[in-house]
Amino acid sequence: MTNATNSTRQTILDTAQLIVSRKGFSAVGLNEILQAADVPKGSFYHYFHSKDAFGVVLLDTYFDQYLKGMEQLFQQPGLPWAARLMRYWHTWIDNQTGCTDAGKCLAVKLGAEVSDLSEPMRLSLQRGTTRTIALLAEALQHGIQDGSLAVQQHPESLARRLYALWLGTSVMSKITRTSAPFDEALLLTRQLLGCPEPADATPTETIDRGTGK
Template identity: 25%
Template sequence: MEKRDTKAEIITAGTAMISLQGYNATGIDAVLKQVGVPKGSFYHYFGSKEEFGLAIIDRFAERYDQRLHTFLQDEEVTPLNRIRNYLESGLARLEQNQCSKGCLIGNLGQELADQNERFRARLDAIFGNWKERFAACLREAQNAGELTRDVDAETVAGFILSGWEGAILRAKVMKSPQPLRDFISILFSCVLCKGKESRD
Protein backbone atom coordinates (compact mmCIF):
# COMPACT_ATOMS: atom_id res chain seq x y z
CA MET A 1 0.00 0.00 0.00
CA GLU A 2 1.37 3.41 -1.00
CA LYS A 3 2.30 5.65 1.92
CA ARG A 4 0.14 8.74 2.29
CA ASP A 5 1.92 12.08 1.74
CA THR A 6 -0.09 14.10 4.23
CA LYS A 7 1.96 17.28 3.89
CA ALA A 8 1.51 17.33 0.12
CA GLU A 9 -2.23 16.72 0.52
CA ILE A 10 -2.55 19.65 2.93
CA ILE A 11 -0.64 21.93 0.54
CA THR A 12 -2.75 20.81 -2.43
CA ALA A 13 -6.02 21.40 -0.58
CA GLY A 14 -4.79 24.74 0.74
CA THR A 15 -3.72 25.86 -2.72
CA ALA A 16 -7.15 25.10 -4.17
CA MET A 17 -8.99 26.93 -1.39
CA ILE A 18 -6.69 29.96 -1.35
CA SER A 19 -6.93 30.21 -5.15
CA LEU A 20 -10.69 30.59 -4.87
CA GLN A 21 -11.20 32.58 -1.66
CA GLY A 22 -7.87 34.14 -0.68
CA TYR A 23 -5.39 33.56 2.11
CA ASN A 24 -7.10 35.44 4.94
CA ALA A 25 -10.48 33.82 4.28
CA THR A 26 -9.03 30.31 4.25
CA GLY A 27 -9.08 28.68 7.69
CA ILE A 28 -6.73 25.90 8.71
CA ASP A 29 -9.63 23.85 10.10
CA ALA A 30 -11.43 23.91 6.74
CA VAL A 31 -8.29 22.75 4.92
CA LEU A 32 -7.72 19.90 7.38
CA LYS A 33 -11.38 18.87 7.21
CA GLN A 34 -11.14 18.58 3.44
CA VAL A 35 -8.01 16.43 3.69
CA GLY A 36 -9.40 14.42 6.60
CA VAL A 37 -6.56 14.81 9.08
CA PRO A 38 -6.47 16.07 12.69
CA LYS A 39 -5.15 19.52 13.61
CA GLY A 40 -2.06 18.01 15.19
CA SER A 41 -0.97 16.86 11.75
CA PHE A 42 -0.88 20.45 10.54
CA TYR A 43 1.49 21.63 13.26
CA HIS A 44 3.67 18.59 12.69
CA TYR A 45 4.45 19.97 9.20
CA PHE A 46 3.98 23.73 9.59
CA GLY A 47 4.88 25.97 12.51
CA SER A 48 2.19 28.53 11.65
CA LYS A 49 -0.33 29.54 9.02
CA GLU A 50 2.32 31.90 7.62
CA GLU A 51 4.71 28.98 7.04
CA PHE A 52 1.85 27.08 5.43
CA GLY A 53 1.20 30.02 3.10
CA LEU A 54 4.87 30.27 2.16
CA ALA A 55 4.96 26.52 1.43
CA ILE A 56 1.98 26.92 -0.89
CA ILE A 57 3.68 29.83 -2.66
CA ASP A 58 6.90 27.83 -3.06
CA ARG A 59 5.10 24.76 -4.41
CA PHE A 60 3.09 26.86 -6.87
CA ALA A 61 6.18 28.81 -7.98
CA GLU A 62 8.17 25.61 -8.54
CA ARG A 63 5.46 24.09 -10.72
CA TYR A 64 4.81 27.34 -12.58
CA ASP A 65 8.50 27.76 -13.28
CA GLN A 66 8.43 24.35 -14.96
CA ARG A 67 5.52 25.58 -17.08
CA LEU A 68 7.43 28.70 -18.09
CA HIS A 69 10.47 26.60 -18.92
CA THR A 70 8.37 24.30 -21.12
CA PHE A 71 7.02 27.19 -23.16
CA LEU A 72 9.82 29.75 -23.19
CA GLN A 73 12.63 27.32 -23.92
CA ASP A 74 10.80 25.29 -26.55
CA GLU A 75 13.36 25.16 -29.35
CA GLU A 76 10.78 23.78 -31.77
CA VAL A 77 9.33 27.28 -32.22
CA THR A 78 10.80 30.77 -32.59
CA PRO A 79 11.28 32.87 -29.41
CA LEU A 80 8.36 35.26 -30.00
CA ASN A 81 6.07 32.35 -30.81
CA ARG A 82 7.10 30.75 -27.50
CA ILE A 83 5.78 33.83 -25.71
CA ARG A 84 2.61 33.79 -27.81
CA ASN A 85 2.06 30.08 -27.10
CA TYR A 86 2.51 30.67 -23.38
CA LEU A 87 -0.01 33.52 -23.35
CA GLU A 88 -2.51 31.66 -25.51
CA SER A 89 -2.24 28.69 -23.17
CA GLY A 90 -2.92 30.97 -20.19
CA LEU A 91 -5.95 32.38 -21.99
CA ALA A 92 -7.29 28.87 -22.60
CA ARG A 93 -6.80 27.92 -18.93
CA LEU A 94 -8.66 31.01 -17.75
CA GLU A 95 -11.51 30.29 -20.15
CA GLN A 96 -11.71 26.73 -18.80
CA ASN A 97 -12.21 27.92 -15.22
CA GLN A 98 -14.66 30.68 -16.25
CA CYS A 99 -12.19 33.41 -15.22
CA SER A 100 -12.60 32.42 -11.56
CA LYS A 101 -9.09 31.60 -10.32
CA GLY A 102 -6.65 33.97 -11.98
CA CYS A 103 -2.99 33.81 -10.96
CA LEU A 104 -2.33 32.62 -7.41
CA ILE A 105 0.84 34.73 -7.10
CA GLY A 106 -0.92 37.81 -8.45
CA ASN A 107 -3.91 37.24 -6.16
CA LEU A 108 -1.71 36.87 -3.08
CA GLY A 109 0.33 39.90 -4.09
CA GLN A 110 -2.78 42.06 -4.09
CA GLU A 111 -4.01 40.59 -0.82
CA LEU A 112 -0.84 40.33 1.24
CA ALA A 113 1.91 42.66 -0.04
CA ASP A 114 0.93 45.40 2.41
CA GLN A 115 0.20 43.01 5.27
CA ASN A 116 3.20 40.72 5.51
CA GLU A 117 6.81 41.49 4.55
CA ARG A 118 7.84 37.83 4.25
CA PHE A 119 5.06 37.21 1.76
CA ARG A 120 5.81 40.45 -0.12
CA ALA A 121 9.52 39.63 -0.49
CA ARG A 122 8.85 36.06 -1.63
CA LEU A 123 6.23 37.13 -4.17
CA ASP A 124 8.51 39.88 -5.47
CA ALA A 125 11.32 37.35 -5.99
CA ILE A 126 8.97 35.06 -7.93
CA PHE A 127 7.82 37.91 -10.17
CA GLY A 128 11.48 38.81 -10.70
CA ASN A 129 12.25 35.27 -11.83
CA TRP A 130 9.32 35.28 -14.25
CA LYS A 131 10.43 38.62 -15.65
CA GLU A 132 13.94 37.28 -16.27
CA ARG A 133 12.54 34.28 -18.14
CA PHE A 134 10.66 36.64 -20.46
CA ALA A 135 13.74 38.84 -20.87
CA ALA A 136 15.90 35.85 -21.81
CA CYS A 137 13.36 34.81 -24.43
CA LEU A 138 13.24 38.36 -25.81
CA ARG A 139 17.03 38.46 -26.07
CA GLU A 140 16.86 35.22 -28.03
CA ALA A 141 14.30 36.88 -30.32
CA GLN A 142 16.75 39.74 -30.88
CA ASN A 143 19.57 37.32 -31.70
CA ALA A 144 17.27 35.53 -34.15
CA GLY A 145 16.31 38.78 -35.87
CA GLU A 146 12.68 38.60 -34.72
CA LEU A 147 13.00 41.74 -32.60
CA THR A 148 14.99 44.90 -33.09
CA ARG A 149 18.13 45.51 -31.05
CA ASP A 150 16.84 48.87 -29.81
CA VAL A 151 14.19 47.12 -27.70
CA ASP A 152 15.15 46.94 -24.01
CA ALA A 153 14.47 43.28 -23.20
CA GLU A 154 14.29 43.86 -19.43
CA THR A 155 11.80 46.72 -19.74
CA VAL A 156 9.59 44.88 -22.21
CA ALA A 157 9.72 41.75 -20.05
CA GLY A 158 8.44 43.82 -17.12
CA PHE A 159 5.71 45.26 -19.35
CA ILE A 160 4.61 41.77 -20.42
CA LEU A 161 4.48 40.57 -16.83
CA SER A 162 2.62 43.63 -15.52
CA GLY A 163 0.25 43.79 -18.47
CA TRP A 164 -0.58 40.10 -18.32
CA GLU A 165 -1.20 40.10 -14.57
CA GLY A 166 -3.40 43.20 -14.96
CA ALA A 167 -5.33 41.57 -17.80
CA ILE A 168 -5.93 38.49 -15.62
CA LEU A 169 -7.28 40.72 -12.84
CA ARG A 170 -9.64 42.51 -15.22
CA ALA A 171 -10.76 39.19 -16.71
CA LYS A 172 -11.73 38.01 -13.21
CA VAL A 173 -13.64 41.22 -12.51
CA MET A 174 -15.40 41.22 -15.88
CA LYS A 175 -15.88 37.44 -15.95
CA SER A 176 -14.65 37.64 -19.51
CA PRO A 177 -11.38 36.59 -21.18
CA GLN A 178 -11.52 39.63 -23.49
CA PRO A 179 -8.83 41.64 -21.60
CA LEU A 180 -6.38 38.77 -22.20
CA ARG A 181 -7.26 38.59 -25.88
CA ASP A 182 -6.80 42.35 -26.19
CA PHE A 183 -3.44 42.25 -24.41
CA ILE A 184 -2.10 39.47 -26.66
CA SER A 185 -3.30 41.27 -29.78
CA ILE A 186 -1.75 44.63 -28.88
CA LEU A 187 1.46 43.08 -27.54
CA PHE A 188 2.22 41.40 -30.85
CA SER A 189 0.90 44.10 -33.16
CA CYS A 190 2.46 47.10 -31.41
CA VAL A 191 5.22 46.03 -28.98
CA LEU A 192 6.77 42.85 -30.32
CA CYS A 193 6.55 43.75 -33.97
CA LYS A 194 9.88 43.71 -35.80
CA GLY A 195 9.64 47.22 -37.24
CA LYS A 196 12.77 48.91 -38.50
CA GLU A 197 16.17 48.77 -36.89
CA SER A 198 17.16 52.10 -35.38
CA ARG A 199 20.04 53.80 -37.10
CA ASP A 200 22.75 55.78 -35.34
Protein backbone atom coordinates in the same frame (compact mmCIF):
# COMPACT_ATOMS: atom_id res chain seq x y z
CA MET B 1 11.86 14.35 6.08
CA THR B 2 10.43 10.88 5.46
CA ASN B 3 8.56 9.98 2.30
CA ALA B 4 5.28 9.73 4.24
CA THR B 5 5.83 13.11 5.87
CA ASN B 6 6.75 14.73 2.57
CA SER B 7 3.72 13.18 0.89
CA THR B 8 1.35 14.49 3.57
CA ARG B 9 2.93 17.92 3.45
CA GLN B 10 2.57 18.04 -0.34
CA THR B 11 -1.03 16.88 -0.12
CA ILE B 12 -1.79 19.80 2.18
CA LEU B 13 -0.09 22.23 -0.21
CA ASP B 14 -1.82 20.86 -3.31
CA THR B 15 -5.22 20.95 -1.62
CA ALA B 16 -4.62 24.45 -0.29
CA GLN B 17 -3.64 25.78 -3.71
CA LEU B 18 -6.98 24.73 -5.17
CA ILE B 19 -8.96 26.29 -2.32
CA VAL B 20 -6.87 29.47 -2.05
CA SER B 21 -7.02 29.96 -5.83
CA ARG B 22 -10.77 30.15 -5.48
CA LYS B 23 -11.31 31.93 -2.16
CA GLY B 24 -8.12 33.82 -1.41
CA PHE B 25 -5.84 33.35 1.59
CA SER B 26 -7.45 35.21 4.47
CA ALA B 27 -10.89 33.69 3.89
CA VAL B 28 -9.61 30.12 4.12
CA GLY B 29 -9.31 28.50 7.52
CA LEU B 30 -6.79 25.80 8.30
CA ASN B 31 -9.54 23.38 9.28
CA GLU B 32 -11.08 23.72 5.83
CA ILE B 33 -7.79 22.87 4.15
CA LEU B 34 -7.01 19.94 6.44
CA GLN B 35 -10.49 18.49 6.13
CA ALA B 36 -10.32 18.69 2.33
CA ALA B 37 -6.86 17.10 2.41
CA ASP B 38 -8.08 14.39 4.81
CA VAL B 39 -5.31 15.22 7.25
CA PRO B 40 -5.87 15.24 11.05
CA LYS B 41 -6.47 18.74 12.36
CA GLY B 42 -3.78 18.54 15.02
CA SER B 43 -1.03 17.67 12.56
CA PHE B 44 -0.76 21.00 10.73
CA TYR B 45 1.89 22.47 13.02
CA HIS B 46 3.98 19.36 12.57
CA TYR B 47 4.57 20.53 8.99
CA PHE B 48 4.27 24.34 9.29
CA HIS B 49 5.05 26.70 12.16
CA SER B 50 2.15 29.05 11.46
CA LYS B 51 -0.40 29.93 8.81
CA ASP B 52 1.89 32.75 7.70
CA ALA B 53 4.81 30.34 7.29
CA PHE B 54 2.49 27.96 5.47
CA GLY B 55 1.56 30.77 3.07
CA VAL B 56 5.23 31.36 2.26
CA VAL B 57 5.79 27.66 1.50
CA LEU B 58 2.59 27.60 -0.56
CA LEU B 59 3.78 30.50 -2.71
CA ASP B 60 7.38 29.28 -2.99
CA THR B 61 6.16 25.85 -4.08
CA TYR B 62 3.69 27.34 -6.53
CA PHE B 63 6.36 29.46 -8.23
CA ASP B 64 8.81 26.52 -8.38
CA GLN B 65 6.20 24.47 -10.23
CA TYR B 66 5.09 27.40 -12.39
CA LEU B 67 8.62 28.14 -13.55
CA LYS B 68 9.21 24.49 -14.41
CA GLY B 69 6.10 24.67 -16.57
CA MET B 70 7.36 27.84 -18.26
CA GLU B 71 10.71 26.21 -18.99
CA GLN B 72 9.03 23.16 -20.49
CA LEU B 73 6.84 25.35 -22.68
CA PHE B 74 9.80 27.45 -23.86
CA GLN B 75 11.83 24.33 -24.67
CA GLN B 76 9.39 23.18 -27.35
CA PRO B 77 11.62 22.27 -30.31
CA GLY B 78 11.21 23.54 -33.83
CA LEU B 79 9.45 26.80 -32.95
CA PRO B 80 10.80 30.34 -33.24
CA TRP B 81 10.91 32.12 -29.91
CA ALA B 82 8.16 34.53 -30.95
CA ALA B 83 5.80 31.56 -31.29
CA ARG B 84 6.90 30.16 -27.92
CA LEU B 85 6.24 33.48 -26.22
CA MET B 86 2.80 33.90 -27.81
CA ARG B 87 1.99 30.34 -26.78
CA TYR B 88 2.84 31.34 -23.22
CA TRP B 89 0.39 34.24 -23.30
CA HIS B 90 -2.35 32.05 -24.75
CA THR B 91 -1.65 29.54 -21.99
CA TRP B 92 -2.03 32.37 -19.45
CA ILE B 93 -5.48 33.13 -20.89
CA ASP B 94 -6.48 29.46 -20.81
CA ASN B 95 -5.44 29.18 -17.17
CA GLN B 96 -7.25 32.34 -16.10
CA THR B 97 -10.47 31.75 -18.03
CA GLY B 98 -10.75 27.99 -17.51
CA CYS B 99 -13.66 26.40 -15.69
CA THR B 100 -11.53 24.99 -12.85
CA ASP B 101 -9.43 26.65 -10.16
CA ALA B 102 -6.44 24.39 -10.80
CA GLY B 103 -4.71 26.73 -13.23
CA LYS B 104 -5.39 30.03 -11.51
CA CYS B 105 -2.33 32.17 -10.87
CA LEU B 106 -1.61 32.78 -7.18
CA ALA B 107 0.30 35.96 -8.04
CA VAL B 108 -2.93 37.33 -9.52
CA LYS B 109 -5.11 36.02 -6.72
CA LEU B 110 -2.96 36.93 -3.72
CA GLY B 111 -0.75 39.80 -4.88
CA ALA B 112 -2.91 42.63 -3.59
CA GLU B 113 -4.45 40.66 -0.72
CA VAL B 114 -1.42 39.45 1.21
CA SER B 115 1.20 42.06 0.34
CA ASP B 116 -0.24 44.45 2.94
CA LEU B 117 -0.91 41.71 5.49
CA SER B 118 2.22 39.56 5.54
CA GLU B 119 5.75 40.76 4.84
CA PRO B 120 7.11 37.20 4.47
CA MET B 121 4.41 36.37 1.91
CA ARG B 122 5.03 39.65 0.08
CA LEU B 123 8.71 38.76 -0.17
CA SER B 124 7.80 35.31 -1.49
CA LEU B 125 5.64 36.93 -4.16
CA GLN B 126 8.50 39.28 -5.00
CA ARG B 127 10.94 36.39 -5.35
CA GLY B 128 8.57 34.42 -7.53
CA THR B 129 7.61 37.26 -9.84
CA THR B 130 11.25 38.33 -10.16
CA ARG B 131 12.17 34.81 -11.28
CA THR B 132 9.26 34.77 -13.73
CA ILE B 133 10.28 38.09 -15.24
CA ALA B 134 13.89 36.91 -15.54
CA LEU B 135 12.76 33.84 -17.49
CA LEU B 136 10.62 36.01 -19.76
CA ALA B 137 13.58 38.31 -20.35
CA GLU B 138 15.71 35.31 -21.31
CA ALA B 139 13.03 34.17 -23.78
CA LEU B 140 12.86 37.67 -25.26
CA GLN B 141 16.62 37.69 -25.72
CA HIS B 142 16.42 34.37 -27.58
CA GLY B 143 13.70 35.84 -29.79
CA ILE B 144 15.86 38.81 -30.65
CA GLN B 145 18.77 36.51 -31.47
CA ASP B 146 16.76 34.20 -33.75
CA GLY B 147 15.23 37.20 -35.53
CA SER B 148 11.60 36.32 -34.76
CA LEU B 149 11.13 39.39 -32.52
CA ALA B 150 11.68 43.03 -33.36
CA VAL B 151 11.74 44.88 -30.04
CA GLN B 152 13.04 48.32 -29.21
CA GLN B 153 13.39 47.92 -25.44
CA HIS B 154 15.94 46.07 -23.33
CA PRO B 155 14.64 42.50 -22.71
CA GLU B 156 14.55 42.90 -18.91
CA SER B 157 12.63 46.18 -19.10
CA LEU B 158 10.19 44.75 -21.62
CA ALA B 159 9.71 41.58 -19.57
CA ARG B 160 8.74 43.66 -16.52
CA ARG B 161 6.35 45.72 -18.63
CA LEU B 162 4.70 42.67 -20.16
CA TYR B 163 4.34 40.86 -16.85
CA ALA B 164 2.74 43.91 -15.27
CA LEU B 165 0.42 44.20 -18.29
CA TRP B 166 -0.77 40.63 -17.94
CA LEU B 167 -1.20 40.80 -14.16
CA GLY B 168 -3.35 43.90 -14.58
CA THR B 169 -5.23 42.34 -17.46
CA SER B 170 -6.10 39.31 -15.33
CA VAL B 171 -7.56 41.56 -12.65
CA MET B 172 -9.57 43.53 -15.20
CA SER B 173 -10.92 40.31 -16.66
CA LYS B 174 -12.16 39.35 -13.19
CA ILE B 175 -13.79 42.77 -12.76
CA THR B 176 -15.49 42.80 -16.15
CA ARG B 177 -16.10 39.03 -16.28
CA THR B 178 -15.21 39.08 -19.96
CA SER B 179 -12.23 38.06 -22.07
CA ALA B 180 -12.05 41.49 -23.71
CA PRO B 181 -9.08 42.64 -21.58
CA PHE B 182 -7.12 39.61 -22.77
CA ASP B 183 -7.90 40.38 -26.41
CA GLU B 184 -6.52 43.87 -25.88
CA ALA B 185 -3.47 42.55 -24.02
CA LEU B 186 -2.68 40.14 -26.86
CA LEU B 187 -2.86 42.96 -29.39
CA LEU B 188 -0.60 45.21 -27.33
CA THR B 189 1.81 42.32 -26.68
CA ARG B 190 2.15 41.68 -30.42
CA GLN B 191 2.85 45.35 -30.97
CA LEU B 192 5.48 45.47 -28.23
CA LEU B 193 7.18 42.35 -29.56
CA GLY B 194 6.97 43.28 -33.23
CA CYS B 195 5.48 39.81 -33.49
CA PRO B 196 3.89 38.70 -36.78
CA GLU B 197 0.32 37.45 -36.65
CA PRO B 198 1.09 33.74 -37.36
CA ALA B 199 3.29 33.54 -34.26
CA ASP B 200 0.32 32.84 -31.96
CA ALA B 201 -1.33 30.30 -34.24
CA THR B 202 0.11 27.27 -32.44
CA PRO B 203 -2.07 25.23 -30.04
CA THR B 204 -1.85 26.29 -26.43
CA GLU B 205 -0.99 24.11 -23.49
CA THR B 206 -1.78 24.46 -19.80
CA ILE B 207 1.27 25.01 -17.65
CA ASP B 208 1.49 22.10 -15.20
CA ARG B 209 2.04 23.23 -11.61
CA GLY B 210 2.06 19.75 -10.19
CA THR B 211 -1.53 19.88 -8.97
CA GLY B 212 -3.21 17.57 -11.44
CA LYS B 213 -3.79 20.21 -14.09
